[in-house]
Amino acid sequence: MKERMNYRSANPEALQAMLKLEAYMKSSGIDATLYELIKIRASQLNGCAFCLDMHTKDLRAMGESEQRIYLLSAWREAPFYTEAERAALELTEAVTRIADAGLPQDVYDKVLLHFNESQFVTLIMAINTINCWNRIAISTGVVPGSYEPAKR
Structure with missing residues (x-):
């Protein structure tokens, strides 16, 4: 894969808008581990190699087990996720693929x-945020491999 363009320098204002959205998510009260699980699952569905590289590194740096990271694509068959995480992952899949069937009532x-209405909206914002990042990275050809998580 070859980078098509550096979207950061091509449109700094668009990058700033995305960074503000990301800053909102970090202040929203969403559990940091859950947010990373959502980011990884949506990135798996969208095929975003850069975001998969970034968020698996971030989750690992947060101390998450390799097992939970590796088995995320098969979360339904793996007993390593809480019921709340499972609900959020199912929501992530439905919202990421919203054109297929909308949001089924049983998923809602x-x-x-597990989550109140305010938290539900936060989950939707988290899913929308990573889907937006995925689409930016895939469309502009951001190459995976160079990202290093911040030291904790």
């Missing part, structure tokens, strides 16, 4: 068993 109902 499962999410509300």
Whole structure:
């Protein structure tokens, strides 16, 4: 893969808008591990190699087990995720693929068993944020491999 353009320098204002959205997400109260799981699962579905590289590194740097990172694409068959995480992952899949079937009522109902309405909106914003980053990275050809997580 070859980078098509450096979107950061091509349109700094667009980058700033995305960074503001990301800053909102970090201040939203969403659990940091859950946010990374959402980022990875959406990036798997979208095929965003750069974001997969980035967010698996971030989650690993946060102390997450290799097992939970490796098995995320098969979360339904793996017993290593909480019921709340499962609900959020199912929501991530439905919203990322929203054109396929919208948001099924049973998925909505499962999410509300674990999250209140405000948290539901936060989850939707988290899913939308990573889907936007995925589309930017894929469209501009951001090459994976150079990202290093911040030292904790």
